[in-house]
Amino acid sequence: MNLLEVKNLSVQYGSGQGGVLAVDGVDLSVGVGEFVGLAGESGCGKTTLAMAIPNLLPKYASITTGTIEFEGQDLSNKSESELNEVRWRDISVIFQGALNALNPVATIGNQIAEPILIHEPGTSHDAAITRAKELLEAVGISASRSSSYSHEFSGGMRQRVMIAMALACRPKLVIADEPITALDVMTQAQILELLRSLSETFNLSMLLISHDLSVLAETCDRVQIMYAGKVAEVGTADDVFGEQNSAHPYTQRLLKSYPNIHQERKFIDGIPGYPPDLSKSHAGCRFAERCTVSVEKCFTDEPELAVISELHRSACHLVGGSK
Amino acid sequence: MNSVAPILDVNNLTVEYQVKTKGKRGVRIARAVDGVSLKIRPGETLAVVGESGSGKTSIANAIMRLIEPTSGSIMLDGKELTKLAGKELRLARSKFQMIFQDPFESLDPRRTVLDTILESLVVAGIGIDDAEKRKLALEALEKVGLIPAENVGARYTYQLSGGQRQRVAIAAAMILKPHLLVADEPVSMLDVSLRAGILRLMRELSRELQIATLFITHDLSLAWMYADRIAVVYSGRIVEEGHPADLISFPQHPYTKALVSVIPVPEKNIARNRIILSGEIPDPLEIPSGCRFSPRCPKYRALGQPELCISSDPKLESIGDQFVACHFPEKKETK
Numbered sequence: 335m336n337l338l339e340v341k342n343l344s345v346q347y348g349s350g351q352g353g354v355l356a357v358d359g360v361d362l363s364v365g366v367g368e369f370v371g372l373a374g375e376s377g378c379g380k381t382t383l384a385m386a387i388p389n390l391l392p393k394y395a396s397i398t399t400g401t402i403e404f405e406g407q408d409l410s411n412k413s414e415s416e417l418n419e420v421r422w423r424d425i426s427v428i429f430q431g432a433l434n435a436l437n438p439v440a441t442i443g444n445q446i447a448e449p450i451l452i453h454e455p456g457t458s459h460d461a462a463i464t465r466a467k468e469l470l471e472a473v474g475i476s477a478s479r480s481s482s483y484s485h486e487f488s489g490g491m492r493q494r495v496m497i498a499m500a501l502a503c504r505p506k507l508v509i510a511d512e513p514i515t516a517l518d519v520m521t522q523a524q525i526l527e528l529l530r531s532l533s534e535t536f537n538l539s540m541l542l543i544s545h546d547l548s549v550l551a552e553t554c555d556r557v558q559i560m561y562a563g564k565v566a567e568v569g570t571a572d573d574v575f576g577e578q579n580s581a582h583p584y585t586q587r588l589l590k591s592y593p594n595i596h597q598e599r600k601f602i603d604g605i606p607g608y609p610p611d612l613s614k615s616h617a618g619c620r621f622a623e624r625c626t627v628s629v630e631k632c633f634t635d636e637p638e639l640a641v642i643s644e645l646h647r648s649a650c651h652l653v654g655g656s657k
Numbered sequence: 658m659n660s661v662a663p664i665l666d667v668n669n670l671t672v673e674y675q676v677k678t679k680g681k682r683g684v685r686i687a688r689a690v691d692g693v694s695l696k697i698r699p700g701e702t703l704a705v706v707g708e709s710g711s712g713k714t715s716i717a718n719a720i721m722r723l724i725e726p727t728s729g730s731i732m733l734d735g736k737e738l739t740k741l742a743g744k745e746l747r748l749a750r751s752k753f754q755m756i757f758q759d760p761f762e763s764l765d766p767r768r769t770v771l772d773t774i775l776e777s778l779v780v781a782g783i784g785i786d787d788a789e790k791r792k793l794a795l796e797a798l799e800k801v802g803l804i805p806a807e808n809v810g811a812r813y814t815y816q817l818s819g820g821q822r823q824r825v826a827i828a829a830a831m832i833l834k835p836h837l838l839v840a841d842e843p844v845s846m847l848d849v850s851l852r853a854g855i856l857r858l859m860r861e862l863s864r865e866l867q868i869a870t871l872f873i874t875h876d877l878s879l880a881w882m883y884a885d886r887i888a889v890v891y892s893g894r895i896v897e898e899g900h901p902a903d904l905i906s907f908p909q910h911p912y913t914k915a916l917v918s919v920i921p922v923p924e925k926n927i928a929r930n931r932i933i934l935s936g937e938i939p940d941p942l943e944i945p946s947g948c949r950f951s952p953r954c955p956k957y958r959a960l961g962q963p964e965l966c967i968s969s970d971p972k973l974e975s976i977g978d979q980f981v982a983c984h985f986p987e988k989k990e991t992k
Contacts, residue, residue, distance in 0.1 A: 375848040375850060376848055489709070518708035518709055519708070519875065519876075519877065519916060519919055519920065519921075520708060520915070520916065521937070522919070522921070523919035523931060524933055524935075527933055545849065546849075546921065547849075547923045548922055548923040548924075549921050551921070551922065551923050551924055551925050552921055552922070552925075571925045572925050575923060575924055575925045588849065588850060589923045591849040591850050591853060592849060592922075593878040593881060593882035594878070594922055594924065595878050595881055595917070595920055596922055599881065599882065600882070601853065601856075601857065601882065602882060603853055604849075604850055604853025604854050605851075605853075606854070608818060608820070608851075
């Protein structure tokens with residue numbers, strides 16, 4: 335059984351005619367100890383999908399269809415107090431923009447101890463601080479820094495603190511939303527290395543959200559590519575990356591949008607046009623307008639997520655043959 | 658190409674910030690840029706690549722005269738920019754234009770697109786009548802692919818997407834036919850699928866108008882793809898400079914070598930040895946003595962911590978076609 339099994343999930347912002355279906359009938363699974371990458375461009379619904387799991391959506395968003403099974407329990411109809419039992423202890427989140435998410439007037443140690451004190455009542459303050467110090471050491475920060483404040487830390491160090499905090503209550507699943515986006519390349523490499531080693535030490539499963547395919551290629555076991563609220567392609571990292579394997583024209587074009595220093599030096603291709611406006615209704619494939627290989631059918635029939643191989647799925651009428 | 662006089666010729670540029678500190682010493686000096694020299698010729702792009710805190714944005718801002726350089730010379734078309742002030746500087750500005758990283762902050766949301774472009778002409782003191790200005794502005798919008806120009810021009814900048822806004826910023830800069838364009842992370846806020854379009858546009862316009870481009874980025878692979886030359890900066894210094902293909906395939910400075918090794922690649926199972934440096938760029942208040950990279954340098958440790966690296970600050974010296982500031986640069990195997 336998978337640790338997390340999301341089925342046919344739809345999330346809508348606003349309601350009625352002005353509503354926007356940001357996530358539209360999406361499946362997502364994360365196995366025990368698995369690193370799953372969730373990728374796509376701004377507005378594709380990746381963050382909305384991830385935040386729907388522990389229901390951290392804003393008030394004007396609502397889950398309209400689907401189930402979110404975590405260890406066999408459906409989270410989608412749980413009350414706020416029931417969800418609070420799950421948050422931090424089972425599922426924790428490393429938020430986007432974490433660099434500014436720390437409290438400037440609380441010490442680092444106290445901030446890491448806070449979720450422990452709240453979610454594990456009965457823990458003494460001293461015991462919580464001791465654990466906070468162990469966590470700091472685990473993310474590569476000296477325990478002696480636990481009485482420092484966040485402004486004394488660089489971006490990379492703050493991100494390490496955010497990771498330590500996410501691990502505070504020994505969760506089974508960590509959702510990391512663009513955890514390295516604002517960091518330098520060298521710091522990115524440091525943090526990714528850290529996440530990988532922590533996942534082994536703490537036996538973590540991870541949902542890693544990023545707009546950067548190249549980061550996911552190097553980190554994840556499986557990757558799910560989203561486009562305009564739908565899954566375009568999902569598969570093992572080997573299935574999805576590499577132009578030979580990728581089965582969706584969107585993924586293929588996206589991969590060509592990155593310079594690849596291991597190939598010939600040439601100008602990146604990019605993708606013409608812009609993603610569709612989700613407040614309007616669609617016929618056919620949502621990528622058809624920007625797709626260079628689309629045929630008539632693509633503008634009329636919406637493609638199903640079709641099986642390509644054991645774990646590989648693609649929502650394209652021209653599956654496999656679209657080079 | 659070397660026979661053509663450079664448009665931009667920067668010599669020994671230094672930028673220092675005064676930092677107020679607690680305690681008796683009061684004010685301390687943070688050196689963000691420390692003796693940087695660079696040249697860019699017409700139609701050429703030089704990428705300055707570095708991590709945050711490396712001083713790359715300070716270099717750009719000093720050249721744009723947005724901050725005052727502490728010392729050094731900045732020659733544009735043979736004229737010393739650091740000596741210009743007041744109206745002279747304002748009029749000279751049309752010849753060096755900048756594109757900023759964040760098109761959501763660099764454009765005034767209360768102006769229409771057309772007004773934004775016209776403003777550029779007004780500030781530069783271009784003395785032509787309004788109808789002529791309007792015609793130029795519409796042409797500029799067409800040129801950057803914002804069509805139909807009349808329609809797009811009437812919209813407010815906040816109504817545009819990030820990619821469209823960056824096109825407006827390019828139009829506003831290019832309408833003045835600058836000789837130098839400073840682009841500070843022009844695509845890093847944009848979705849990857851849109852980057853190619855913006856970069857292609859910048860390249861076409863800069864080739865057509867023979868503009869010298871200073872491209873500031875943290876992204877070495879983007880610099881490799883786009884630029885004619887790359888200068889890698891670390892702690893306020895250029896540590897290596899060369900042609901992109903050479904610099905990526907054979908980095909001679911240990912810092913460049915490490916940076917190249919961690920460039921993420923959109924492929925699975927690429928055989929590579931990542932060199933992950935520990936620590937961070939030094940605090941500009943406390944730049945290490947000798948080679949400023951030595952505390953993090955894998956080669957310094959591998960060589961048994963040679964005295965030279967902490968006693969002497971390496972100069973940027975030419976090795977073949979590349980320039981390297983290292984006492985022990987990587988050597989090419991001679992066949």
